[in-house]
Amino acid sequence: MGVLVPACFENPLENESIRFISDVLSGRRPGTLPLTSVLGAYHILTRYLRVPRLAVKGVLEGLLMTDSPALHAATPRRVVSDALDYAAAYSVESWDGYLVALCRSLGSTVVYSMDRELAKVREVTVVNPYPAAKVEEYHGFIQELVKNRDRLAP
Numbered sequence: 001m002g003v004l005v006p007a008c009f010e011n012p013l014e015n016e017s018i019r020f021i022s023d024v025l026s027g028r029r030p031g032t033l034p035l036t037s038v039l040g041a042y043h044i045l046t047r048y049l050r051v052p053r054l055a056v057k058g059v060l061e062g063l064l065m066t067d068s069p070a071l072h073a074a075t076p077r078r079v080v081s082d083a084l085d086y087a088a089a090y091s092v093e094s095w096d097g098y099l100v101a102l103c104r105s106l107g108s109t110v111v112y113s114m115d116r117e118l119a120k121v122r123e124v125t126v127v128n129p130y131p132a133a134k135v136e137e138y139h140g141f142i143q144e145l146v147k148n149r150d151r152l153a154p
Helices: 014-026 035-048 053-064 077-090 094-105 116-120 132-152
Strands: 110-112 125-127
Touching: 035 053, 077 094, 094 110, 094 116, 116 125
Parallel strands: 110 125
Antiparallel strands: none
16 A cells, blocks of 8 residues: 555554655655556545545645645656566566656655565665554554445445
């Protein structure tokens, strides 16, 4: 799950995620936030976590309105092709391949992510920006949230 998702709803990582994203958007921490991750976050939050759509939309639109130079808009075909190469070569999700390809295309070697699978990719260093104990608490929270919502589903 991306580092943007926890900033969008009440959970154990919410405050840490908001601080991290704010630091990236303000330039206090070097980084790039692909605009495509906003769409991915919306999908995960509304489809899988069932956070109300209008609440998610409001948070994500607020992020977009910052007009921060850290927001990355362009995704060249070469980056998408490289993303598929990384996904196939390392047996990771296409989204993870995209993050690696975009990172490399921007001349960086650091990807901020909570995804442990991404560590398979040798071309980058994966940094989890959140404290390990909070991440474990967050994963437990998400598992319970999904389990309880699945029980209530028609």
